[in-house]
Amino acid sequence: MGLLVDRRDQAFVLYEMLGLESFFNNPKYGDQSKDVYDMTLDLVEKIAMEEALPQLALGDREGAQFREGNVIVPEGFKKLHAIMNESGLFLLHQPPEHGGMGFPYVMDIAVREHTVFNMAFTLYPEAALGAADLIATFGTDEQKEKYMAPMLAGKWGGTMVLTEPAAGSDVGALKTKAIPQPDGSYRIKGSKIFITAGENDLFENIVHPVLARIEGDPEGTGGISIFLVPKYHVNADGSLGERNDMCATGIEHKMGLKASATCSLSFGDRSECYGELLGEPRNGMRIMFQMMNGARIGMGLQGTGTASAAYLHALNYAKERMQGADLANMSNPQAPRVPIINHPDVRRMLLWMKSHVEGMRALLYFSAWADDKSKMEEGDEARTWKGIVDLLVPVVKAYCTDVGFKVTEQAIQIYGGYGYTQEYPVEQLMRDLKIGSIYEGTNGIQSLDLVGRKLSLDNGKPFAALVAKMRETVADADESLQQLAAIVGDAVATLEDTARFFADCHQQGKPQNPIIKAYPFLNLFGNVSLGWFHLWQADLAAKQLAGIYADAGVEATDTAATHGLAADNAEAAFYLGKVKSATYYIRNILPEAKMQGELIQNGDLSILEIPDASFG
Amino acid sequence: MGLLVDRRDQAFVLYEMLGLESFFNNPKYGDQSKDVYDMTLDLVEKIAMEEALPQLALGDREGAQFREGNVIVPEGFKKLHAIMNESGLFLLHQPPEHGGMGFPYVMDIAVREHTVFNMAFTLYPEAALGAADLIATFGTDEQKEKYMAPMLAGKWGGTMVLTEPAAGSDVGALKTKAIPQPDGSYRIKGSKIFITAGENDLFENIVHPVLARIEGDPEGTGGISIFLVPKYHVNADGSLGERNDMCATGIEHKMGLKASATCSLSFGDRSECYGELLGEPRNGMRIMFQMMNGARIGMGLQGTGTASAAYLHALNYAKERMQGADLANMSNPQAPRVPIINHPDVRRMLLWMKSHVEGMRALLYFSAWADDKSKMEEGDEARTWKGIVDLLVPVVKAYCTDVGFKVTEQAIQIYGGYGYTQEYPVEQLMRDLKIGSIYEGTNGIQSLDLVGRKLSLDNGKPFAALVAKMRETVADADESLQQLAAIVGDAVATLEDTARFFADCHQQGKPQNPIIKAYPFLNLFGNVSLGWFHLWQADLAAKQLAGIYADAGVEATDTAATHGLAADNAEAAFYLGKVKSATYYIRNILPEAKMQGELIQNGDLSILEIPDASFG
Known part of the structure; x- marks a missing residue:
């Protein structure tokens, strides 16, 4: 067992649940194989454990340092960046024409799950890759030529420059100006805040995509354009020229992600700040939105991967930490001390964590896989998959960051007093993850996006298609899982029923209820999705388990025999764990969906x- | 409105709900008055806002420093300690014979709610007072004479020395030894960890009550005694003698409470550490338990007071921070920007916080008031009140720390990205409060205490008495509150039903279910209690509101008129807020009790x- 990601569960989701091997029949992935994927996961797992994990605490203690306009990142990050860059892991999902491996998105996510717990580090390369993708999609040939190669090679960084002091969630209120120049370029003037990786010494140059309003363009989001603003001018031969007139004016002192530089940036403060228009004028928001899905799924990944690391650390601790006697011997002071995993209340927390981590992983990978499907299929099929991704994005972002945070909190609880100290990583995992519910659109905004836009997207077809898939799993569930299937079926009905209630509210011109109940609805959506994935997984696991028991001549109802088998046979242990995880979730968490649905529909407007x- | 505690709500709970003025008819409190209490609250509010609040961040950034066996507390804490000490606020609850004011416990709690948000500071004086109380209750006349006066005067500190590396939740496993000496004293030898205020330069001397086992005494909790171990020997004239052989070997680096020194202590490491037996031998655990209720209610106070400060800060921010347009004008970029309190999703979070903070305050004050009643009444009546306190202590401790933590998390969410930075206090409030679910017995242990010991205490009479009080409130609720009363009535029935299920499990020799469902049961208990208190409060508020509306000639159903009145009339605003807070809680949170009860009783043993x- 690793301390960051359960490789066996990864393989289960990728191959047994999502049938990733079928991708190899598609010409796009014809030259890829499970062996290549496994080797890649071996590689990232090794780097994550040996290089990224030690840098977690070191990065936090050292932090990003602001000195006279420069930002110094922790020393160890530079080595880690060199190793990661060398490994080629950053470019897995990039198409071959950009020097990448062309891996499906779901594999990229699976790989990144290993390193994402050290989000303070991963934000630097990810911001760069996100900006490069933006240029790849919307840039002119000249811009691609000028910027992309060094960005993809890990030499130049990138950012996403949106927020201003009075324009956070309300992006349309931004004040940064772009003044057209005779040569077709723009002068950028304004101040921005909360810019991740906005300044740092990890890269030779930084390319900033900056949201600004061309002088004279209308107010609001419709008047926003996007510009590329390099830290250093780039000469015709690709070498670096003079410093552009943009600089960092400070960094935030934060609860967590201390090694990630969150910068205030000033553009055109002293003389003239050069910028190039990216895409069409007044198309800034549309361009931004193209990147949004990836960024938001990335936040769901942070929630899931951080929760996974917190769970596995806590599990490892619970197996090693000796404290107290077994329940049966509680009153005997001479009874042997046992590992705390023996204590029922510790098991309660561990199984809660396990079932949520596995559920979030299924949700996250399914969403990335659906994105791959949308690009492999054609016509209506492709459109449906794309719609499902759009629908799930706010759920992945908000549910996985909120629930992931709760998992890190439980991990601290498992460690007891030690968990509150910096001797163990769990307190930092919690601090680092807290921002997840805020950035890339607060979780409140995600829920409004889900309820206000995504449910009714494409006339509600993606939602209907997703619900149909849930019902299919319920209908096809193994005989042994009928009790669980019935609970999932009820929960799916509640989800559908509640969505219909919202639609009725809108039709009746009463949007208040959907708005004030949007966040509870997102939670309901997340819970029901996890219940569905658990049933799907339990169905696969139960079948495998039946085979293993038959081979071993063990009766499924003989607890001593199945536990004995689980102790010796890793596959038996794994599948039995999947069934128990699903049983726990579906019987103890999922039934809450019914009440959640009732409360959403209760018509109370106290708020x-x-x-x-x-x-x- | 203050930023720490809602004074109006305090007064409402103390006088309108708990009828504190009736205490003045009791000879014990005959010389006290509402005026004196109000002046005391004025005083502590002023000190809290002007002195304790600025020290919150300063204390966190400076932290407690460990240097060669000494611990240096933040400079500002010394001034704050002098001011608090001078004010006499520490001694409110102490009896007059110890120089105190003899205030009821509930008033002491109300006063302490103002400063408890700065827990890193308050732990120093509170640890000292806790140790002094221990000596007052169990010490010999000689010990009282020797130690108490300087401790109560704020000159000497105190601690509570329990935990060892391999004896945390499992106190009985401790290894520290006490070796009897011919003069009746003991030599103490051992190592302890996680000792709050175990070493510091705030006090001239520190008196440590230390749990240890007298050589030859039995293993387990039954063989534990408690000893007073002074940092400096005390001469016959009360002056300080030589340093005793005990010292700090380090302090923890923690997620929060950074200014509170959490020390590792070593006793008898170099030569001989002097200790005096406190109380009878092998009575250490019983003596400790006497202090437990106060300490655990103190943790509930931390949860409530920190949540209150987080809520009021977030509310203040939501009223000032301009962002976005009103919902109705969302699509018009020229619409005026509004304070974010106008946004429904922000209101959702604020009302969630308000209703939980007020509910926790009611629970906390009721518990302290019940403790006062147990000391004012006699016979069965006193015994019932004492039983109710014992029953509620684990709920107060666990529920208020867990829910309080969630309130601090919501406060960060209200601030958005700013909440994650150290520019605002909410991120620190969250970090500081996280330990609440762990220390003084983890919240898992609280739930086992509730289910395993407290429900069946005194043949279940306290539980039955509390439930009867809940039913009484339901039966007597105002005509206008019948819908809410019905929901509370159902929730109380669920609570009773679930407790009976546990009793049945025990009778059938099947303790597994109560054990693995203990923590969910504690949450159920907390939810139902808050629902009850909200109904109780709404009943009082509705009556007051009816009077105000009648006086003003306003119809209760005329929203424009009642809002207009609320804008001008602080009392109308307050009472309407109480009714809305109760309505929100009872209609949107409390119904979960039904499902919680079902899930507890579902018989699932996956864990x-x-x-x-x-x-x-």
């Missing part, structure tokens, strides 16, 4: 009715 | 059935 003065 | 090897 809107309470006068401001009555809050206190 | 115990999953083999260790299947966890991963």
Whole structure:
């Protein structure tokens, strides 16, 4: 067992659940193989454990340092970046024409799950790759030629420059100006805040995609354009020229992600800041939105991967830490001390964590896989898969960051007092993950996106298609899982019923209920999805388990025999764990969906009715 | 509105709900008055805002420093300690014979709610007072004479020395030895960890109550005694003598409470460490338990007070921070920007926080008030009140620390990206409070205490008495609150029903279910209690509101008129807020009790059935 990601569960989701091997029949992935994927996962697992894990605490203690306009990243990050860069892991999902491996998105996600727990580090390369993707999609040939190669090679960084002091969630209110120049370029003038990797000494140059308004363009989001603003001018031969007039004016001191430089940037403060238009004028928001899905799934990945690392660390601790006697011997002071995994209340927390981590992994990988499907299929089929991705993105982003955070909190609880100290990594995992519910659109905004736009997307077809898939799993569930299937079926009905309630509210011109109940609805959506994935997985696992028991001549109902087998046979242990994880989730968490649905539909408007003065 | 505690809500709970003025008819409190209490609250509010609040961040950034066996507390804490000490606020609950004011416990709690958000500071004086109380209750006249006066005067500190590396939750496993000496004293030898205020330069001397085992005494908790171990020997005239052979060997580096020194202590490492037996031999655990209720209610206070400060800071921010347009004008970029309290999703979070903070305050104050009642009444009545306190202590401790933590998390969410930075106090409030679910017995242990000991205490009479009080509130609820009363009535029935299920399990010799469902049961208990308190409060508020509306000639159903009144009339705003807070809680949170009860009783044993090897 690793301490970061359960490789066996990864393989289960990728191959047994999602049938990734069928991808190799597609010409796009014809030259790839499970062996290549496994080797890649071996490689990233090794680097993550040996290089990225030690840098977690070191990065936190050293932090990013701001000195006279420069940002110094922790020393160890430079080595880690060199190793990661050398490994080629950053370019897995890039197409071959950009020097990449052309891996499906779901494999890219699986690989990144290993390193994402050290988000303070991974944000640097990911910001660069995100900016490069933006240029690849919307840039002119000249811009691609000028910027992309060094960005993909890990030599130049990139960012995404949106937020201003008075324009956070309200992007349309931004004040940064772009003034057209006779040569077709623009002068950029304005101040930005909260820019991840906005300045740092990891890269020779940084290319900033900056949202700004061309002088004279309308207010609001419709008047926003996007510009490429390099830290250093780039000469015709690709070498670096003079410093552009943009600089960092400070970095935030944060609860976590301390090694990630969150910068305030100033553009055109002293003389003239050069910028190039990217894409069409006044298309900034549309361009930005193209990148949004990837960025938001990346946040869901942070939630899932951080939770996975927290769970496995806590599990490892629970197996090693001796404390107290077994329940049966509680009153005998001479009874042997046992590992705390023996204590029922510790097991309760561990199984809660396990079932949520595995459920989030299934949700996350399914979403990335659906994105791959949308690009492999054609016509309506492709459109449906694309719609399902769009639908799931806010759920992946918000649910996985919120639930992931709760997992890190439980991990601290497993460690007891030690978990609160910096001797163990769990307190930092919690601090680092807290930002997940805020950045890339707060989780409140995700829920409004889900309820206000995604449910009714394409006339509600993606939602209907997803629900149909859930029902299919319920209908096809193994005989031995009928009790669980019935609970999942009820939960799916609640989800559908609640979505219909929202649609009715909208039709009746009463949007208040959907708006104030959007966040509870997103949680309901997440819970029901996890219940569905657990049933899907339990069905596969139960069948495998039946085969293993038959081979071993063991009765499924003979607890002593199945536990004995699980102790010796890793596959038996794994599949039995999947069934128990699913059983726990579906019997103890999922039934809450019914009440969640009722509460969403209760018509209570206290939230809107309470006068401001009555809050206190 | 303050930024730490809602004074109006405090007064509401103390006088309107708990009828504190009736205490003045009791000779014990005959010389006290509402005026004196109000002046005391004015004083502590002023000190909290002007002195303790600025020290919150300063203390965190400076932290407690360990240098060659000494611990240096933040400079500002020394001034703050002098001011607090001078004010007499520490001694409110102490009896007059110890120089105190003899205030009821509930008033002491109300006063402490103002400063408890700065827990890193308050732990120093509170640890000292806790140790002094221990000596007052169990010490010989000689010990009282020797130690108490300087401890109560704030000159000497105190601690509670329990934990060892291999004896955390399992106190009985401790290894520290006490060797009897011919003069009746003991030599103490051992190592302890996680000792709050175990070493510091705030006090001239520190008196450590230390759990240890007298040589030859039995293993387990039954063989533990408690000893007073002073940092400096005390001469016959009360002056300080030589340094005793005990010292700090380090402090923990923690996620939060950084200014609170959490020390490792070594006793008798170099030569001989002097200790005096406190109370009878082998009575250490019983003596400790006497202090437990106060300490655990103190943790509930930390959860409630920290949540209150987080809520009021977030509320203040939500009223000032301009962002986005009103919902109705969303698509018009020229629409005026509004404070974010206008946004429904922000209101959702604020009302969630408000209703939980007020509910926790009611639970906390009720518990302290019940403790006062147990000391004012006699016979069965006193015994019932004492039983109710014992029953509620684990709920107060666990529920208020867990829910309080969630409130701090929501506060960060209200601030958005700024909440994640150290520019605002909410991120620190969250870090500081995280330990609440762990220390003074983890919240898992609290739930086992509730289910395993407290429900059946005194043949279940305290539980029955509490449930009867809940039913009384339901039966007596105002006509206008019948819908809410019905929901509370159902929830109380679920609580009773679930407790009966546990009793049946025990009778049938099947303790597994109560053990693995203990923590969910504690949450159920907390939810139902808060629902009850909200109904109780709404009933009082609705009556007051009816009077105000009648006086003003306003119809309760006329929203424009009632909002208009609330904007001008602080009392109308307050009472309407109470009704809305209760309505929100009872209609949107409390119904979960039904499902919680069902899930507790579902008989699922996956937690115990999953083999260790299947966890991963």
